[in-house]
Amino acid sequence: MRRFFPVEELARDHRFHKVTMRDRMADPRSAMINRPDRPRPASNRLAPSRPDASDAARALMHGIFVGEIQALEGAGRTCWDFTDDEAPLALKLDMARQCWDEARHVEISAKLADWMGSEIGQYAENTVLFEAACSTDPVLRLAGVNRALEGLAIDVFTTMKEFGETAGDPFLEFCEDWMLADEVTHVKMGSDWLRRVTEGDPERRAKALEFQGVVDKLFSYGGTRSDSQESPIGLARRFRELAGFTGEEIDDIAEVSLAALNERKSRAAELQAEALDAADEVASATSSR
Amino acid sequence: MVVTVAPEQFSMVLFDADAIRAWAEALLSRLEMGDRRLHIEVDETTPIARVQSELGDPIVVRADSGAFEDTRRPRQLSEVAVNTALGRTLLRARDRLSGRFESAPADADLDLMQVAAWDTYAVGRLARLGYPVHQPRWIYNFRNRHGFTDEADDAFAQIWAADDLSWEDLCALSDRAAAAVSAV
Amino acid sequence: MPDPFKGRAPFAPWDRRELPGLFDVEETARRVGNYKWAEIKLFEALGGWVATVPELDVKMRLGTHCYKHAWHAELWHKRLPELREMNPDRMTVPANDAMVRFVEALTEPEAPELTIEKLVGVYRVFIPRFISAYTFHLNSTSQITDAPTIRSLRFILQDEYEDWRDGEMMIQSLLDSPAEVERASARQAELESLMVEAGGVAGPGSIGVEPGSAEAVA
Numbered sequence: 272m273r274r275f276f277p278v279e280e281l282a283r284d285h286r287f288h289k290v291t292m293r294d295r296m297a298d299p300r301s302a303m304i305n306r307p308d309r310p311r312p313a314s315n316r317l318a319p320s321r322p323d324a325s326d327a328a329r330a331l332m333h334g335i336f337v338g339e340i341q342a343l344e345g346a347g348r349t350c351w352d353f354t355d356d357e358a359p360l361a362l363k364l365d366m367a368r369q370c371w372d373e374a375r376h377v378e379i380s381a382k383l384a385d386w387m388g389s390e391i392g393q394y395a396e397n398t399v400l401f402e403a404a405c406s407t408d409p410v411l412r413l414a415g416v417n418r419a420l421e422g423l424a425i426d427v428f429t430t431m432k433e434f435g436e437t438a439g440d441p442f443l444e445f446c447e448d449w450m451l452a453d454e455v456t457h458v459k460m461g462s463d464w465l466r467r468v469t470e471g472d473p474e475r476r477a478k479a480l481e482f483q484g485v486v487d488k489l490f491s492y493g494g495t496r497s498d499s500q501e502s503p504i505g506l507a508r509r510f511r512e513l514a515g516f517t518g519e520e521i522d523d524i525a526e527v528s529l530a531a532l533n534e535r536k537s538r539a540a541e542l543q544a545e546a547l548d549a550a551d552e553v554a555s556a557t558s559s560r
Numbered sequence: 561m562v563v564t565v566a567p568e569q570f571s572m573v574l575f576d577a578d579a580i581r582a583w584a585e586a587l588l589s590r591l592e593m594g595d596r597r598l599h600i601e602v603d604e605t606t607p608i609a610r611v612q613s614e615l616g617d618p619i620v621v622r623a624d625s626g627a628f629e630d631t632r633r634p635r636q637l638s639e640v641a642v643n644t645a646l647g648r649t650l651l652r653a654r655d656r657l658s659g660r661f662e663s664a665p666a667d668a669d670l671d672l673m674q675v676a677a678w679d680t681y682a683v684g685r686l687a688r689l690g691y692p693v694h695q696p697r698w699i700y701n702f703r704n705r706h707g708f709t710d711e712a713d714d715a716f717a718q719i720w721a722a723d724d725l726s727w728e729d730l731c732a733l734s735d736r737a738a739a740a741v742s743a744v
Numbered sequence: 745m746p747d748p749f750k751g752r753a754p755f756a757p758w759d760r761r762e763l764p765g766l767f768d769v770e771e772t773a774r775r776v777g778n779y780k781w782a783e784i785k786l787f788e789a790l791g792g793w794v795a796t797v798p799e800l801d802v803k804m805r806l807g808t809h810c811y812k813h814a815w816h817a818e819l820w821h822k823r824l825p826e827l828r829e830m831n832p833d834r835m836t837v838p839a840n841d842a843m844v845r846f847v848e849a850l851t852e853p854e855a856p857e858l859t860i861e862k863l864v865g866v867y868r869v870f871i872p873r874f875i876s877a878y879t880f881h882l883n884s885t886s887q888i889t890d891a892p893t894i895r896s897l898r899f900i901l902q903d904e905y906e907d908w909r910d911g912e913m914m915i916q917s918l919l920d921s922p923a924e925v926e927r928a929s930a931r932q933a934e935l936e937s938l939m940v941e942a943g944g945v946a947g948p949g950s951i952g953v954e955p956g957s958a959e960a961v962a
Contacts, residue, residue: 272792272854282798282856288632298634299572300607300625322672323609325701330631343807344795350810351792360784360821367787367814370794374807381800388697391800394631401795438704439741542605 286392292399301539314500319438336380337396343373345404358409414479417461419486429507458514494532572604651682660726676705677734684720707741765886773827777835778946780820787813839947846938867911869935880951
């Protein structure tokens with residue numbers, strides 16, 4: 272078995288269809304376009320009051336399911352990929368513990384997806400989460416996975432938990448809360464190890480935190496997660512604090528996420544303006560004939 | 561029957577207007593609406609899955625591309641998604657034209673419970689016509705709007721299995737389900 | 745009323761634990777070091793394989809088992825300093841070169857079509873060997889002087905039995921035809937030969953005392 276496993280070879284049965292982040296970003300469509308006949312709603316937060324709430328929640332739950340599979344695979348690879356010199360045994364023991372937790376999350380998500388009426392593989396699997404766990408530097412993996420990815424998980428699970436609570440779903444809130452507790456542990460693990468492994472190496476620590484910032488922005492998915500009500504997933508400030516994120520770190524993530532949202536809105540507005548210009552040109556050319 | 565699809569050529573998604581037209585024609589025939597004209601407009605600029613319709617001649621269905629999309633393969637067309645989205649919309653249109661749904665509000669004025677109940681009624685009939693539907697998806701949707709109770713599950717089962725409901729019948733079943741949550 | 749100050753025997757009549765055991769402190773530390781090394785290699789392999797197996801239930805189970813064996817390694821890691829080994833890494837070694845070759849062969853399969861080979865290596869060869877070595881140790885060491893090792897062995901053996909059962913069931917569910925049975929048998933034979941060469945997880949004497957090695961301590 273090789274060290275450092277390529278994302279393209281993640282083993283899946285025939286039900287799964289993988290897409291990369293690049294594929295996703297190449298989608299020219301946008302839900303952000305604001306038109307007079309179809310104004311964007313003030314709030315896009317995932318809540319039972321949304322007309323598409325059931326389908327949106329199901330899609331998100333399937334995203335959680337495949338995300339947990341990738342988190343399990345990432346933690347497992349960290350047990351294998353590094354020698355004792357590259358990653359201390361105690362770090363690997365913590366990653367093995369994370370393997371167990373993520374396996375349990377896959378089990379929970381599979382049961383919840385079934386409860387919510389989804390079929391395994393019903394939605395495309397974005398492999399960006401495993402890609403964040405592919406670094407050959409264990410410190411970057413901790414930053415990308417245990418800080419950025421698990422931080423996103425905290426946001427997503429909090430949103431789903433609130434959704435379940437509001438909808439009166441007897442299982443969703445219960446299960447999301449259990450998973451949230453585990454994610455807080457994982458973030459703490461990441462914070463502690465990042466600090467220990469980069470002790471006395473400020474350059475390495477800075478590089479790790481920079482990587483974390485890049486991954487945080489990537490995981491904002493063009494504004495899918497932010498403080499703004501326009502994002503379906505909110506920033507779970509309280510749980511992030513419990514997990515050890517400082518107020519300053521949370522504010523940084525909020526800023527990056529909001530920037531991603533605004534970038535996407537600007538781009539959507541540009542596309543809309545271009546489309547209107549093109550339509551005007553056509554109309555003008557037609558009327559002059 | 562005449563079914564038209566716009567645009568004829570797609571650039572942002574990999575949809576085939578001819579395929580959409582063929583499936584829509586088959587659906588109209590299965591729903592015994594072959595005497596109706598249908599115009600389908602697909603907004604390929606947005607990935608949302610919304611579908612709206614206007615009764616008239618033709619019946620106009622406006623679908624965002626997400627409604628027809630294969631969720632496994634983004635931007636690609638799904639026959640199941642097309643049939644489910646169009647099927648629900650056309651059955652709602654057929655219900656309105658039947659005379660039994662005269663007191664139903666306009667689509668834009670339906671509340672979320674009413675939409676869920678009517679969707680259940682439509683998709684149950686699609687299932688019996690042989691179209692592949694995943695019932696647990698619709699049970700979950702119904703529960704989200706009517707509560708996670710035995711009464712809601714009972715109402716769902718009745719609505720799903722029904723064929724000749726009136727608007728009043730549908731509302732009665734839906735209201736009874738929702739009342740169980742209020743009573744708790 | 746019984747007299748609280750009347751002398752009682754230090755061992756109640758129902759406490760039949762014996763003092764002698766086959767292993768002294770050094771021998772126990774040697775074996776524990778070998779166990780730790782082997783459990784580490786196993787949990788690393790299970791973790792690495794998770795991404796390589798397409799079968800969803802197997803994927804999840806490997807993740808759970810990865811942790812269990814990591815926890816076993818941790819228990820042994822904590823036991824070593826208590827056996828006068830202040831540098832646990834020094835004792836965390838394979839029993840011999842043959843054990844190294846065994847682990848290399850065990851962890852060789854990677855392709856997604858080789859789930860049978862991966863599972864057979866673990867659940868029909870490696871884990872049964874852990875069970876036998878641990879059982880021998882449990883039955884042979886001093887029940888009084890080596891109580892902490894016994895306690896860990898009991899917890900670990902419970903996991904090993906459950907993992908063995910889980911793995912065996914997964915293997916059985918994958919054996920669809922004589923061709924798969926042949927694959928499983930060939931793989932087992934290949935790895936069992938290497939394990940025989942190694943003599944077991946703790947080397948020769950893993951499951952029995954050899955002439956000239958540690959004797960029962962009175």
